[in-house]
Amino acid sequence: MDLTRNERITFLRFLGLYLGSSFILLTIIFWQFYKIEYKLYYDLVSSNMQNIASKISANIIYADMSGLSIDTSKISDSIQYKYALYDINHNKIAGNIQEEVNTKEPIQRIKGSYILVDSTPKGHLGVYHIAIQENSFIKIRKELLEDIVFYFVLIFSLLSLIGYYLANLFINPIINERRKLNTFIKDTTHELNTPITAILMSTGKGAPLTEKNMQRINLSAKRISEIYKDLVYLFLQDNKKIHEPRNISLDEVINEQLEYFQAFANKKKLTINSELEKTIYKIDKESFIRMFNNVVSNAIKYNKINGTISVELKDYILTVKDTGIGIKKDRLKDIFKRYYRATKEQGGFGVGLSIVYHICKTYGIKINVESKEGEGTSFTFKLKKKEDKS
Numbered sequence: 001m002d003l004t005r006n007e008r009i010t011f012l013r014f015l016g017l018y019l020g021s022s023f024i025l026l027t028i029i030f031w032q033f034y035k036i037e038y039k040l041y042y043d044l045v046s047s048n049m050q051n052i053a054s055k056i057s058a059n060i061i062y063a064d065m066s067g068l069s070i071d072t073s074k075i076s077d078s079i080q081y082k083y084a085l086y087d088i089n090h091n092k093i094a095g096n097i098q099e100e101v102n103t104k105e106p107i108q109r110i111k112g113s114y115i116l117v118d119s120t121p122k123g124h125l126g127v128y129h130i131a132i133q134e135n136s137f138i139k140i141r142k143e144l145l146e147d148i149v150f151y152f153v154l155i156f157s158l159l160s161l162i163g164y165y166l167a168n169l170f171i172n173p174i175i176n177e178r179r180k181l182n183t184f185i186k187d188t189t190h191e192l193n194t195p196i197t198a199i200l201m202s203t204g205k206g207a208p209l210t211e212k213n214m215q216r217i218n219l220s221a222k223r224i225s226e227i228y229k230d231l232v233y234l235f236l237q238d239n240k241k242i243h244e245p246r247n248i249s250l251d252e253v254i255n256e257q258l259e260y261f262q263a264f265a266n267k268k269k270l271t272i273n274s275e276l277e278k279t280i281y282k283i284d285k286e287s288f289i290r291m292f293n294n295v296v297s298n299a300i301k302y303n304k305i306n307g308t309i310s311v312e313l314k315d316y317i318l319t320v321k322d323t324g325i326g327i328k329k330d331r332l333k334d335i336f337k338r339y340y341r342a343t344k345e346q347g348g349f350g351v352g353l354s355i356v357y358h359i360c361k362t363y364g365i366k367i368n369v370e371s372k373e374g375e376g377t378s379f380t381f382k383l384k385k386k387e388d389k390s
Contacts, residue, residue, distance in 0.1 A: 003175070011171045018163040023156065030152050034144065041140050046107065046116060049132040052079050053118035056130050060085075064124035070094065079132075086129040093127060103129040112138050184351070192227060195220030219263055226293065230351055233290065245283045245363070250383075251276035251313055253285065257292055258311065264300050265309070274311040281316070281383055283363050291359040294352035295320045295379050302377075316385050321378040327371040335369065 003011060056075060063070060072094040075083060084095030090103045099110045107116050114134050121127040198220040202213040258272055265272050281288075299309045299322035307323040327335060336357035360367045364384045371377040 003171070004178070007171060007174060007178070010174070011167055014170050015163055015167040018166065019160060022159045022163065026152060026156055026159075030148050034148055037144055038141065041137065041144070042114075045114065045134050045137050045140075049081060049114075049116040049134055050118070052081060052083075053116060053130045053132045054120065056083065057118055057120040060121045060127050060130075061124045070125055070127070081135060082133040084131040084133075085127045086131065087126050088123065088128045090129070095131070097131055097133050099133070101131045103131070188227070188231075192224065195223040215263065219267070222260070222263075226297065229290065230294075230355060233355055246285065247280050247282050248285050248288070250279040250281050250288070250318070253288060254292060254311060254313060254318075257289060257296065261293075261296055261300060264297075268300065268303060269306050270300060270303055271306075271308045272311065273308060276311070276313045277315070279313055279316065279383075287359045287363065291356050291365075291381075292318075292320075294356050298352060299324065299377070307376075316383040318381040318383065319378060321376065323376040326373040326375050326377055327369075328373050329371075332369055332371060 056079075059075075060070060070085070072085075075094075076096065082095070082097045084097040084101065085093040086101075086103050087093055097115070099115070101110070101115055101117065102108060103117050103119075105117060107114060109115075110133075114137060116132045116134075118130040118132070119128065121130060198216050202216045202220075203209075254274070254276055258274060262272065296309070296311070299320055303309065303322050303324040309323075310319070310321040312319045312321075336353050357367065359365070360381065366382040366384075368380045368382070369377065370380075
């Protein structure tokens with residue numbers, strides 16, 4: 001990813017926080033699981049050892065009562081654990097446990113294995129204690145630890161992949177906005193550079209103040225003024241203000257603005273046709289001018305040489321139609337997004353239609369766009385009548 005230093009720090013912090021918390025949570029879960037499983041195995045093994053010790057004790061008591069002796073070979077063959085029999089002095093009588101056993105401790109751990117001591121024979125046949133040594137618990141615990149480590153690594157790896165994906169989702173909107181802003185700044189700089197260069201060329205040393213130069217200066221100044229107003233509207237909170245709407249004559253305002261744009265249209269040899277019905281409408285005048293000017297400005301900018309622009313106002317429906325390059329069908333849904341540009345063929349910085357959409361939304365004006373690539377675009381504004389409550 002193409003990240004700036006701050007974006008990289010944000011990305012790594014988010015990923016680190018996610019993975020760190022996941023690691024701690026997984027460690028707690030698996031540690032609790034290990035303790036539960038360990039206790040379960042411990043209880044199972046100690047229970048088996050106790051059962052075997054009880055059986056040996058019962059056989060010893062039975063043999064003593066029957067006048068028989070202890071057959072240690074049978075004991076060794078019949079149980080899966082090591083064992084030992086001890087007399088009253090804690091000396092080993094028989095068995096295969098090699099470790100020194102403390103017969104006073106019911107259960108003890110010696111060299112990693114557990115030894116259970118049973119004292120139920122109570123001296124029958126001279127046996128006072130029976131010791132049973134398990135030989136599988138270490139193996140079971142090792143296998144348990146291996147399984148836990150394997151699944152811990154597997155799950156943490158999956159969480160790491162998910163975390164990386166989520167971090168991308170988290171940082172992508174920031175990256176996209178930064179790229180849009182960078183593009184916006186570049187486009188704005190380019191947009192300002194063109195009229196400023198024209199003014200400098202027309203007023204530079206030795207440049208005569210001819211009618212053509214004066215016209216060029218006038219057009220450039222108007223363009224800078226339009227850019228300035230758009231930037232103020234967008235970034236200096238002017239769009240947050242709801243100006244008090246007043247009744248204005250839309251046809252008169254439109255005629256005034258068409259005169260303003262006539263010089264721009266002449267430069268591209270465009271013909272502007274207007275058919276305006278007398279219409280009084282309640283709206284903030286500056287907002288309407290900004291909405292109308294942005295649409296007409298685009299109609300001029302993206303039109304063809306010798307093309308036409310038609311402006312119609314009838315029955316509270318305003319239509320601005322041009323014979324320009326048009327907009328691709330799949331891009332129509334995005335044209336009102338800030339910084340979005342449907343074409344790279346002409347200048348602009350992708351904020352005009354965003355302003356148009358915001359004004360329409362503010363004053364309840366329904367907007368519809370129809371366009372065909374290579375043939376032109378039509379903007380239709382359905383103005384809200386007094387009796388229209390929809």
